[in-house]
Amino acid sequence: MKRTVILGALTVAGMAATVASAGTLDDVKARGKLNCGVTTGLVGFAAPDANGNWDGFDVGVCRAVAAAVLGDPTAVEFVPTTGKTRFTALASGEIDLLARNTTWTFSRDVDLKFEFIGINYYDGQGFMVPKALGVSSAKELDGATVCIQTGTTTELNLADFFRANNISYEPVPIETNAEAQPLYLEGACDVYTTDASGLAATRAAFENPGDHVVLPEIISKEPLGPLVRHGDNEWADITRWTLNALIAAEELGVTSANIEELKAGTENPEINRLLGTEDNLGGMLGLDADWAVRAISAGGNYGELFEKNIGENTPIGLSRGLNALWTNGGLLYTPPFR
Amino acid sequence: MSTLTDPPVESFRLSQLINDTRYRSYTFQFIALLCLIALMSYLGLNLVRNLAAAGLNISYDFLGKPAGYDINQRLIEYDSQSTHMRAAVVGVLNTLLVAVLGCVMATVIGVIVGVLRLSKNWLISKLMAIYVEIFRNVPVLIWILIVMQVFVAILPQPRDFRGDNATASMVLDSFAFTGRGFYSPKPIFGDGSAIVIAAFVLSIIGIFLYRAHARKMLFQKGQMLPTFWPSIAMFLVPTILVFFLAGQPITLEYPELKGFNFQGGIFARNSLIALTFALSIYTAAFIAENVRAGILAISKGQTEAAASLGLRPNRIMNLVILPQALRVIIPPLISQYLNLTKNSSLAIAVGYMDLTGTLGGITLNQTGRAIECVLLLMLFYLTISLAISGIMNVYNNAVKLKER
Numbered sequence: 001m002k003r004t005v006i007l008g009a010l011t012v013a014g015m016a017a018t019v020a021s022a023g024t025l026d027d028v029k030a031r032g033k034l035n036c037g038v039t040t041g042l043v044g045f046a047a048p049d050a051n052g053n054w055d056g057f058d059v060g061v062c063r064a065v066a067a068a069v070l071g072d073p074t075a076v077e078f079v080p081t082t083g084k085t086r087f088t089a090l091a092s093g094e095i096d097l098l099a100r101n102t103t104w105t106f107s108r109d110v111d112l113k114f115e116f117i118g119i120n121y122y123d124g125q126g127f128m129v130p131k132a133l134g135v136s137s138a139k140e141l142d143g144a145t146v147c148i149q150t151g152t153t154t155e156l157n158l159a160d161f162f163r164a165n166n167i168s169y170e171p172v173p174i175e176t177n178a179e180a181q182p183l184y185l186e187g188a189c190d191v192y193t194t195d196a197s198g199l200a201a202t203r204a205a206f207e208n209p210g211d212h213v214v215l216p217e218i219i220s221k222e223p224l225g226p227l228v229r230h231g232d233n234e235w236a237d238i239t240r241w242t243l244n245a246l247i248a249a250e251e252l253g254v255t256s257a258n259i260e261e262l263k264a265g266t267e268n269p270e271i272n273r274l275l276g277t278e279d280n281l282g283g284m285l286g287l288d289a290d291w292a293v294r295a296i297s298a299g300g301n302y303g304e305l306f307e308k309n310i311g312e313n314t315p316i317g318l319s320r321g322l323n324a325l326w327t328n329g330g331l332l333y334t335p336p337f338r
Numbered sequence: 339m340s341t342l343t344d345p346p347v348e349s350f351r352l353s354q355l356i357n358d359t360r361y362r363s364y365t366f367q368f369i370a371l372l373c374l375i376a377l378m379s380y381l382g383l384n385l386v387r388n389l390a391a392a393g394l395n396i397s398y399d400f401l402g403k404p405a406g407y408d409i410n411q412r413l414i415e416y417d418s419q420s421t422h423m424r425a426a427v428v429g430v431l432n433t434l435l436v437a438v439l440g441c442v443m444a445t446v447i448g449v450i451v452g453v454l455r456l457s458k459n460w461l462i463s464k465l466m467a468i469y470v471e472i473f474r475n476v477p478v479l480i481w482i483l484i485v486m487q488v489f490v491a492i493l494p495q496p497r498d499f500r501g502d503n504a505t506a507s508m509v510l511d512s513f514a515f516t517g518r519g520f521y522s523p524k525p526i527f528g529d530g531s532a533i534v535i536a537a538f539v540l541s542i543i544g545i546f547l548y549r550a551h552a553r554k555m556l557f558q559k560g561q562m563l564p565t566f567w568p569s570i571a572m573f574l575v576p577t578i579l580v581f582f583l584a585g586q587p588i589t590l591e592y593p594e595l596k597g598f599n600f601q602g603g604i605f606a607r608n609s610l611i612a613l614t615f616a617l618s619i620y621t622a623a624f625i626a627e628n629v630r631a632g633i634l635a636i637s638k639g640q641t642e643a644a645a646s647l648g649l650r651p652n653r654i655m656n657l658v659i660l661p662q663a664l665r666v667i668i669p670p671l672i673s674q675y676l677n678l679t680k681n682s683s684l685a686i687a688v689g690y691m692d693l694t695g696t697l698g699g700i701t702l703n704q705t706g707r708a709i710e711c712v713l714l715l716m717l718f719y720l721t722i723s724l725a726i727s728g729i730m731n732v733y734n735n736a737v738k739l740k741e742r
Binding site for chain 2: 083084085087088091107108111112113132133141142143144145150152153155156158159160162163169170171172173174175179182183186187188189190229230231
């Protein structure tokens, strides 16, 4: 009994004991590896392949940061985190960066002392119902049984939505997407709700996707983005601008294919600044001039990452939608590199 | 003549703390305790300091803020505007509900199986052995998932009851067994129902009094009164009589298919049923072994002696063997109850909102206050476990062999 207490306390205190002070960049460099928190496995966003190599959209962010900082996109230690463990892992310094479909909210940013470095996926919560129910709007769902992935912001949005519309529902909390899917298909719940991207991915995996409709209501904003600890502005800047570099690269037409050619120097001064041939933005970050070149070469620009992992030609099959560049009617907009 | 002199009173010397076996163990325990306290305070201080360095603090303020999420099963009033504290209490009550139902059911199944495993009937004893071995040796989480899957996959869903060519129908037009749970009629208490309830309560008290009387007769005069049939009769007859005399004040509300679900009646969610059932059949396998061990611990001579007095086998079991076996059975039974209660924290696997689901799940996630929530969770479980252990030990003291 005593031993258990000691071990338990050791774990709690051990986690806290490694809290990194300012200087994550030095820690990462000294370690030679970036510790990156990801999901325990969500195909398209972060999942290990048959050889144990992590792959996915969120993984792409980790690799880009590792490439920018350490010069090696494979110098990443992926730490799978669950909805429950993710914030503790980050706060305790177990990971340097959390890239895990995490919604940017006020309390997470302010109260939990984290720093969201940007948004890599704009999402919103939706509802999916079997077509046979004949429901065309979420407001007709009075009395329905709703399956939810518990411990996410979706749970709160759901409560708010039904409360605001003065209708009742029966929540069925389920821990993971994999568990919720059979329950929904067997009819143990009438409705399945989660982020619209998740609904699309889930529906695509069904035998008859056509039998299910995603209702038009999107009841929340779910800006998903990577985050770091509060208080290390240098590190936050590096990660933030690495993400921005991926987005800017798409906007400027820099891809993993033509980057070698472009980094020799171009007519466009912004590309030159991004790729380090003009000014020295990398130096301001405490890195070298080639940081963005390495980040972009790691997995391609934002658009390439999207198409490769979750785009329309993948089984996930998501269209760019809100995640298109601002120039294409989407919301992706990065501050200028100057 | 020899005189007895008192042995000289030994004065306590400091070196005895090390050299005298009487004191040495205390000395070392005291040193160990000091080390433990030092270690714990070091770890605690380290935690607080590091949290402070990260700009965080240990704060339980969130307990008073609105939780913002809904809980499907609640034994007390709760909505999404209630506080996190209330959500935690809802979770505690749900945990206790599963624990109580599960312990009762596990005990009943466990005792029956344990006794049957010792049956002379080869088939029965082997079947029980198979049951015990299968359930003991597969993790309880797997059983919970299997039971839930069976419920969801085999039972019809509300949609199957709908339409003209419905594939499922209600039993007796009043019970619906669906993959979402069981619906049954709910009694509605009208005017005059108090008399019926009073009659019911009185007849229950009557049963206890009668059984006490029967026991007294048996012990004092050796006269054996029947207890089973009179108890059944006392349980049913007066209540039914009063019910009709009072003009049937209690009516039933039947579940009806309305909208997406059945409405009305009593609804027992499949998550609750599946969890309780899985936990109790799992724990029952362990209890069965405890019961078997307890019975085997009683000398065979007791059975033979009782048989030679002309007692029938079930009387031998009830009057001679089980009362003696209880003192062997109860202490391990306490730990099985504790196990069941703690295993109920696997509830989230079937979407049952127990303490781990509310405080340790959603609240922890929404507030991000992991250390605070986990500490509180440990405190709650510790309290529940110690309470169960305490109550059961009181019972153990009541039934254990009285030595005079």
